[in-house]
Amino acid sequence: MAEETRATTVASSEGVASAERGERVERTERRPSRGGPGGAGGREGGARKFFRRKKVCKFCVEKIEAINYKDVRLLQQFVAESGKIVPRRLTGVCTPHQRRLSSAIKQARNIALLPFAGRA
């Protein structure tokens, strides 16, 4: 039949560009009584130092199944300068790979390929 759909489109794409400056002014520490976890505003931008779009597990991408403890250059990417293993949420490594990674790092530490405690 004839098109009776209301015009649900349009009305967008107007105030997008100019809306960037306002809105950030008054933020007291009151929470809006929602109490939901996360509370993501969906806002991008702001003062984030490290922004990364998608974290992908490096081992999954490169299809490394067994992480070799002798591969120091690989392991070092996941060890902080202090010698600590970098947590998964920072590196984006998936859980099974992080498990293998951490044990590989620990093996490498034992034969002094990696430090238990680093410089800092």
Ligand SMILES: [Zn+2]
């Ligand atoms: Zn993975």
